[in-house]
Amino acid sequence: MAQEFRIASLDGLRGIAASAVVFSHLPFFYPSMYAWMKVGVGHEAVAIFFSLSGFLMSLLYSNRPVDAGNYLIHRFARIYPVYAVAVLFVAVLSLACADYIQPLHGVGQIVRHLAMLGSTGVFWSIPPEIQFYLFFVLLWLWFQNPIRYQWIGVLTAVLLAVDAYLGFPGPGILLTSKLPYFLFGAFAGRLFAIQKTRPDGPVTGVAALALLVFFFLCRSLIPTETTFWGLTSALTGTVIVYLAACSNRISEAVLASRPLVFIGKISFSLYLFHVPVIFIGTRLLGGFISTEPALLLSIALAYVFAWASYTIIEDPSRRILTGLWKNRPQRLPAPAE
Template sequence: MNGPGHIGSLDGLRGLAAAIVLVSHITLIFPEFGPLPYFDIGTEAVGIFFALSGFLMAYLYGGRSVTRESVGDFLVSRFARIYPVYLAAVCLVGFLSLVAKLGYPQPIAGPLDFVLHVMLLGKSGVFWSVPPEIQFYVAFPVIWLFLRDPRRHQVIGFALMGVVAVVSLLDFPGPGILLHAKLPYFLFGVVAGRLHAALSDRPPKAAIGVMAVILLVVFFGYKHMVTVSGEPFWGLPTAFASALIVALVAREHPLTARVLSSAPLRFLGVTSFSLYLLHVPVMFLTRQTFAALLPLPMLAVLTLVTSLLAAWVSYNVIEAPGRRRVGEVWRASRFRRALLRRPIALMDRRDAGRGLDAGGATFRG
């Protein structure tokens, strides 16, 4: 899975963000602990996830030709990456929500809400962040056209900047599950991804590592450095900071790479999506099962351990096999063969036969 364009430190950054979300939900399962200072940074981690997605899509695909085949492969690979394990997590939460006496803290509220979640329009718990991710993937081929030939498709570039300007002036209106409310995070990530592609043959300077460490500390600790009110996170400043962190970490200076490329964080990075989707129901079930057997601190630690174990099992049993199976079905499908038989060049006929990796194997974006 580690191709020539693989960036190990981004595995670790994704793993770090997933671990932060996991720990930030301790008080959701154990309200007895009360508010825990310095643990309320799960939202910041989600901002990193969004910027990472923009970065990776631009870095991995932005320089490739845009054809019917490549776009079809891209969309199917993104769907295969997300949907099988997402659907499994929705079904698990839906089942827990049916048993009212359990008191699951982030329920899916009835059959209609369940259908909305299955259709990628739900917002229970962490599921709210999946719809804008999927919407970004659907929109990315248009962005891809601009990246491939900015002069020819300059209208797309100006339109994207216009959307960001309008939504920021209107204070990011509308439901958070719609793409426009989170678009700056993805787009700043896209800019960072193309910048990295341009600089990837140059060794990082020492200042890159220092800036990455400082920005990580400030990004996850600013709430405790200054006084903030209301919902302070979502906005242009944090979108820019999220993407800049991804860009700096991607340069893989030894100061950050020694930690973020370490085996534990890369393991978390590989299993991060399963961990992100499943940790709340798994922690909840663990507490329900062992509450009478262990003191509270030991029980809290056990919920973290079982979440990691469940993520590993989910990755190996659902996520990776599901991605492979969907890719196999797509590659063998008549519809894909029909795309290949038709005139497919949207931009560059010379590269029409190249296509894309069905699974986006260079990096699990």
């Protein structure tokens, strides 16, 4: 597989989204935050994650020959090892601490989460991600040969229309409930990949940052009765991802800054481990210092732990598994008779 490239601004955007998820969960540990935090930003952050996934899958793969086996192995190696460790970590913590806030109890629940069908805590967002990876193989075929596989495009459009008409039914762990985020992201990634020129003026950079701020603050500033999840937020999140990818120097100054790019690199581990690490940190430190300093130190510990997880588990396991796949014995063609 060709070497993957990175867009620094998208790494920084991922870092912002991961930090927003951490922020959205702080009321678990500091309940007084509920008094001034009218609406969290966790949904917005996860919406950006979903749009980013669709965008990056198209950007990285849609111009390459379809190789489903190679692609799925790389996706599995990227997601599953550190995810499985996180599930087991939470399971052990749930057994050790009866008051853990997002527990996993019982063999059945643990197995369900290891099979990526669970919905406890942050783990709920992994099943639709994996389901989209499988669905993307069809999109990949369509992108590669839109004439031959036009039926995939038609069925995708029909599926999106029916899904939207029904109100994106099903629990959050099903792709149908979050389909527009991945699809809009994939279409934007395909557009970005085939464009010869892209918008790169200062308006693009200002718009990327302004829309990002608006997206995170809108529900707090402008209360609405409508649900967050749907076509509107999916389109908004995708536009943010696309504008950020255009990497104007104004938006790059923020999104491609070294701290945000670093957080983006460790974002998956941060997303998976921040709740249990902050829980442990506040419990251990709470007996020695007041609540606020204990919480701040625990948040810092979550970022350090995420870096350690990325360094020790996430990156090495990905390299080992993809290396084993790359160096697997190849079946030789049968000799001609």
